[in-house]
Amino acid sequence: MTLEWGDLFAGRIAGMAASEIRELLKLIDRPEIISFAGGIPDPDLFPSAAIARAYEKVFQSNAGAGGALQYTISEGYTPLREWIVAYMERKGVRPDLDEVLVTSGSQQALDFIGKLLIGPGDLVAVTKPTYLGALQAFSPYEPRYVSIAMDEEGPVLADLEAALAQRPKFLYLVPDFQNPNGTTVSTARREAIVDLCAAAGIPIVEDAAYAELRYDGEALPSLAAIDAARNGGRPGQVIHCGSFSKTMVPALRVGWVSAAREVVNRLVLMKQAADLHTSTINQIVMHDVVSQIFDSHVRRLRVAYKERRDAMLAALAEFMPAGVTWTRPQGGMFVWIELQHGQCGVTLLERAVREANVAFVPGAAFFADRSGANTIRLSFSATKPERIREGVRRIAGLLEPVTA
Numbered sequence: 001m002t003l004e005w006g007d008l009f010a011g012r013i014a015g016m017a018a019s020e021i022r023e024l025l026k027l028i029d030r031p032e033i034i035s036f037a038g039g040i041p042d043p044d045l046f047p048s049a050a051i052a053r054a055y056e057k058v059f060q061s062n063a064g065a066g067g068a069l070q071y072t073i074s075e076g077y078t079p080l081r082e083w084i085v086a087y088m089e090r091k092g093v094r095p096d097l098d099e100v101l102v103t104s105g106s107q108q109a110l111d112f113i114g115k116l117l118i119g120p121g122d123l124v125a126v127t128k129p130t131y132l133g134a135l136q137a138f139s140p141y142e143p144r145y146v147s148i149a150m151d152e153e154g155p156v157l158a159d160l161e162a163a164l165a166q167r168p169k170f171l172y173l174v175p176d177f178q179n180p181n182g183t184t185v186s187t188a189r190r191e192a193i194v195d196l197c198a199a200a201g202i203p204i205v206e207d208a209a210y211a212e213l214r215y216d217g218e219a220l221p222s223l224a225a226i227d228a229a230r231n232g233g234r235p236g237q238v239i240h241c242g243s244f245s246k247t248m249v250p251a252l253r254v255g256w257v258s259a260a261r262e263v264v265n266r267l268v269l270m271k272q273a274a275d276l277h278t279s280t281i282n283q284i285v286m287h288d289v290v291s292q293i294f295d296s297h298v299r300r301l302r303v304a305y306k307e308r309r310d311a312m313l314a315a316l317a318e319f320m321p322a323g324v325t326w327t328r329p330q331g332g333m334f335v336w337i338e339l340q341h342g343q344c345g346v347t348l349l350e351r352a353v354r355e356a357n358v359a360f361v362p363g364a365a366f367f368a369d370r371s372g373a374n375t376i377r378l379s380f381s382a383t384k385p386e387r388i389r390e391g392v393r394r395i396a397g398l399l400e401p402v403t404a
């Protein structure tokens with residue numbers, strides 16, 4: 001008898017739909033394609049030499065290698081957590097050591113937070129658009145979503161208030177240079193969000209994946225810092241997720257959660273159940289590398305990515321026809337485009353890949369409510385400036401000029 005696997009899968013699998021654009025994006029590895037699709041760092045900017053030296057150091061002694069290749073505690077490698085505590089202190093929050101958990105990328109933190117807080121049918125508040133990977137992490141726990149509109153300062157407060165009145169389990173937010181739309185939440189809006197959520201007794205999950213990649217202006221206080229300032233410097237209602245993927249390298253898979261002890265204690269149990277701990281040797285290497293070059297390397301990234309951001313904005317201004325609008329991100333990796341009325345991002349991608357050898361991600365995937373059909377996300381981080389100009393020119397060539 002042949003098994004009907006589909007009948008055996010748990011109900012939560014329904015929330016794990018494969019992306020309809022994945023097949024199309026498989027085509028983009030061809031060298032002739034200029035891809036703005038992946039939100040990935042440029043491998044030419046990886047601190048490979050520092051990483052190689054750190055691995056070599058581990059293997060210089062038997063004892064060092066033995067420790068690095070052994071199991072470790074679920075909470076994470078203690079010197080790395082101490083570095084993270086000091087980093088969070090610089091940012092205005094004073095977590096204790098046992099209020100920091102190292103995770104296998106911040107993506108794993110999002111999964112654990114979903115597991116911790118979401119029961120079937122619970123409401124989760126997200127912005128529209130929001131990070132697709134967060135929707136993918138939360139959806140297996142069978143939430144319903146309430147989507148909050150955004151303007152150039154962040155989530156629209158009237159929408160947030162209406163969402164909070166429905167008592168979501170938490171608000172998920174990427175306050176800095178949000179993936180996908182590049183929006184940064186203003187300081188006034190951050191204060192108001194923390195106030196409203198505090199008054200409603202609703203936690204905030206702050207995803208700070210891009211916070212260090214700022215190209216203009218001053219760093220803004222994190223939601224965790226604003227919350228801590230009202231809480232004697234200590235973590236309160238904000239669960240803060242950090243990552244070394246965008247500042248160092250993604251492949252070591254090292255991220256973290258900093259939150260109130262009660263939350264982190266539970267997340268540690270989830271870590272034990274999921275994979276016992278993040279790779280010992282990778283944590284040791286990450287600690288060595290960030291201790292030596294974190295600030296200087298981030299400065300270097302800012303210079304390189306700023307040039308690419310500027311190249312993309314200049315090309316958009318040069319080539320895009322009337323009726324197309326875009327964001328002007330102060331950092332991060334993404335520019336968000338609103339196409340002319342009635343244009344569809346998915347259809348444009350199909351044409352872009354087949355007719356113009358250029359790729360991007362259609363915006364609809366980033367909306368829990370499946371709106372946003374006429375939006376697309378362009379990532380500038382992994383493409384050199386000359387190719388950025390050419391890629392934008394090709395996309396613009398597929399769009400109809402609008403005659404007045």
Ligand SMILES: Cc1ncc(COP(=O)(O)O)c(C=O)c1O
Nearest residue numbers: 105106107131179209243245255
């Ligand atoms: C907003 C956001 N959060 C989290 C992640 C996950 O990153 P990682 O698991 O590599 O830390 C990403 C990756 O692109 C992201 O864009």
